[in-house]
Amino acid sequence: MHRFIAFNDEKADTLLMLELTDLAKTLTKSALYEAEIRAHSYLSKREQKVFVSHFWNHRPDWIKKSGMKSDVYLRALGNMNFTDFQDVELFRDIISASLIPRFAGQLFILAEDLRIEELCKKERPGMAFEFKVRRKIYKEYFESQLVVNLERNLFIDALFNLIYLSLNSDSPILTMPSFNSEIDEGIPLIRSELENFYDTQSTQVVADACLKIVERVGQLVNTDMINDYYHLPGQEQNLLDVMSYSDLLRKDSLQNDDTTEEKAGGDEQVHEEEMRTWHRETESPGKSFMQFNLDQGTRTDIAGGSEREGEEGDQALGIVQGRSVQTDKKEYDGMELTSMGELDASNGKNKYGTSNKNARSVFLKAGRPDKEALAEYGKLEKEVKFYHKKLKNIIQRVMEKKETDHRSHLQMGQLGKNLLPFFTDENPKLFYKKAEPSKEIDASFILLVDCSASMFDKMEETRRGIILFHEALKSVDVPHEIIGFWEDANESAEDDQPNYFFQVIPFSMSLQHKTGPEIMELEAMEDNRDGYAIRIAAERLLERKEKQKFLIIFSDGEPAAYDYNNGIVDTHEAVMEVRQKGIEIFNIFLSTSGLEFEQKKVFETIYGNRSIIAPYVEELPNVLFPLLKKILTNSINM
Template sequence: MHRFIDFNDEKTDTLLMLELSDLTKTLTNSDLYEAEIRVHSYLSKRDHKVFVSHFWDHRPEGIKKPGMKSDVYLRAFGNSSFTDFQAVDEFRDILAASPIPRFAGQLLMLAEDLRIEEICKKERPGMGSEFNVRRNIYMEYFESQLVVNLEKNLFADALFNLVYLILNSNSPVLTIPSFNPELDEGIPHIRSHLENLYDAKSTRDAAVTCLNTVERAASVLHSDMINEYFHLPGFEQNLLDDISFSDLVRKDPLQNDDFAEEKAGGDEHVYEEKMRTWHREAERPGKSYMQFELDQGTKTDISGGSEREGEDGDQALAIVQGRSKRTDKNEFSKMDINRPGESVASGGKSSYGIANKNARPIFLNAQRQGEESTAQYMKLEKEVTFYHKKLKNIIERIMKKKETDHRSHLQMGRLGKNLVPFFTDEHPKLFYKKSQPGKEIDASFILLVDCSASMFDKMEETKRGIVLFHEALKSVGVSHEIIGFWEEANEVTKDDQPNYFLQAIPFSMSLQQQSGPEIMELEAMEDNRDGYAIRIVAERLLKRSENQKFLIIFSDGEPAAFDYDNGIMDTHEAVMAARKKGIEVFNIFISNTGLEFEQRKVFENIYGNRSIIAPYVEELPDVLFPLLKRLLSQSINI
């Protein structure tokens, strides 16, 4: 696919990202964490993300992969286990008063990275090789950046580059270039402060040393840094659910801090009302809310009397009633809290992947086609007659041959005519058995057709391949289904993403003689959410009783849909999940402008060695014929 603008055509290495995500889950000891590419590397506990830096992109494989893995080591193992985020937050608060906050924030991140790197290598020596690659590349990078920033008179940036070289140099003698008279005089003092970082035992120790260094650097720097080499994250590095119950209790005083003199007599009436509220766990907010802001009032000792001490059997979300006494209120403890369609384990929304949690399927049936569509179909059928008749003859010959073939040299069965081995062999095998293959091919197919907008100029030629698929399987009596899929971009919202599945040829009609013109109803529509579509049709295929199940996907490009930035990885995961369940998944890539290297790499990452390339759409029948021949041949019972 040739693009007019190609400068931002970044491709995700799906297999590498899956490897980094698995590594992240292992090191954090949590299945919630994922790896993701960002400009800078840092840990977000709130989002359960380990961000890997773009710094390692466009480098040789021997550098890129170890570099990215070193980012994961530092965040998933180092920051997660050995960084004191409270000390980082306190340091961030102090930065507001600093004249060089960018320099200060990056200095702390650099110091913390170096500190936890040594801990990582000590705790897990196997990480050493990746960290060596990291340090060598960063040394070269900061050496070049030092020269560039000095030429531009960006002294704060150049000083930071020098700080990195000082802290990581293997030589006790480091040549320090000249900045300006004022900085040249202050650098020895800054260096003496930096040496204390080698003795830092904690994040707080590193923060104290960085503050002293920043205070000295601020006296000789007249501007802050321009570039950002290390990122000081905000509060996203802390988990919101780390707060304790005492943090939720109101602590601000009332305007009047008095207490009622009259004691409660015990005959007071405490009224209970249900107030509709909204929170992020609710499916839909209501239309009315009640908000309380109590700034003044008098405190009393009257108790509502409805609370009771919690018990082991209470559910986490249950509503408590009564104090150790029978009540006529609803017994919530016997209700099923899990709502249909929400549980991952019960096959709810999240079972189709996190990226598809708001997607929903809408199945459409093909309409009865008129004379014009039937005429178009007959024309395409005539063009592919040679292929499907040839395929039918090949399959029939294979099946006939297997009916007459027999297996010889067996220890039991029918006695063969050649009895010489009885006299010559120590353990003669004189028997044979006739094979008894089934008369039918024990397989079912689903052809999943990408109906995204990018198929607009390819759909007509693609239908030739689909007609060949249908007629060939129909001729040899193999049940199949042809489904077109797309996501309706005009109907998509953040909380609802309708995905349409047009059943052009359902299983129930696939072997009927008059079926076929419905294929003409397939048209280019909107977006394509491939991972979700694969999971949906895989469920349909798994319900079939045939022994072998094949899913063939016709596509012309990468997944592209609303809020589907990780579509390549999601599609790869969907393919792998289907294969683990016994479904053979193949992709047929079709194009009318040739194939670029990057596109080939993307489809290999998603489908592995089962991505078949049709560089030009008119070659589709030639590509599809040998695939069908091989799959049908292996589906004949032995």
């Protein structure tokens, strides 16, 4: 089986992927569908994803965006509504016996795309521009591929390129290159068969037209195609996903094989009724259905399709009897209705994001620090002591100023003793207010530390920054929590991805004098599933009573975990969700080798202007000090 490699090290444009996902949801009329980049574009109902091709990468932004949108149009609108996947599977079975199955499969997808493209433009004329860009770029690409394949004597690949150019030519006159004598003689017949594609009205007709061309080409070549330009989706991707009532009916026979001797008189009334077991509110089928299996019985010749009244004798044929009695179990008439969040979860969604539906959280607690950890902590604390003492002094001065400020000469409040301005001033201000006590900092923090393997050479400097945060917040009595997070790559599987949250310093201990050396237990571990970790941390912050809530993430790179290909998009969505709940979220980007443009772009895309860059970890205290100063002083002034 020919398969393309799913791994792709391209930097995703998060905002574009969110736009494509929204477009996929709209066109499929399902909130469960997402867009994702793969080697080729196709629709997968089973995964509920619209895959766009990375063919469009490394092109001008307007071409890239138009090309990827055209992929979504073809899959989410075209394939979803106009392609019969049972005919696709039948065609796939037929070509499995062909000598050129790869050529046949790609030809079929090419022809089907051309057919549904016209249907898409007819239904939504606004799509015409993107399809025009698509044809132009593909035409230029196949022209270059035709030359390359002819030079390499890959005649069947070159023939496929020529077929595309023939079907998409703006002129009836197309210059025919020379292959070999046998193929050159067969090309006119192939071009005449191609004209049938313009009259195809269904997937089945497309398949029939393709089989005729495959038969002719099979007589001219001895090898199959090497290049992959299109992907033919199989049964595992697009069949057996949307089940109907008839799919649930039993197909196996009864245990006995006898027939009633009494013949039908023709005046019987038979009642048949289909009971639908789901509707649009339960779009994803569950694991169980209401069923009644009849294993024994006698066949009759009574025809269905009509109704008859029940008789007393009918009950004797029943194998299950029951009666209604008062139950001693819990009654449900007084229970609250299921929340929309629970409905979403049962419908395939997940409150932690669809990309994290199989992730689970495992919380760990720090042990008692040993002498080595105490000594190392004391050393690092001395290095950042200047910063947190300076910060504490700034905070105290701001708080003292608010406490001692005398507020007089007001237009309302308590009447002052000096009434002379009433006679001398045109607008006298005779009132004052008592000095208010200083406000405490009504805020809480969670410091979320990426403990992925790539943090190995940055963890020591990261601990210095965490110590600065901890000591500064502790000195001004601001509750906080420090959590390291990672995903265990060795334990992860398709249906279970354990994510560990190491509570180095919990809220309950954050203000205790002796806390801090536990920070030295932070170590580089495995993968990082950032979107999931952010949502878990946000849940903990929302339980706090403080008015202001801050989530600070220390990280050195992009999300990377098991089956987390769209980690950048998921993390961006998590950041947006958290900010909508009133939590301020910042990212501290760490590096030991300087900052690359692509890295900066990714982090700014995910976190916006709340991504703070420390191009070298040695500069971390200098970066964190102004951030802490701004956050805490703003909290006091609120």
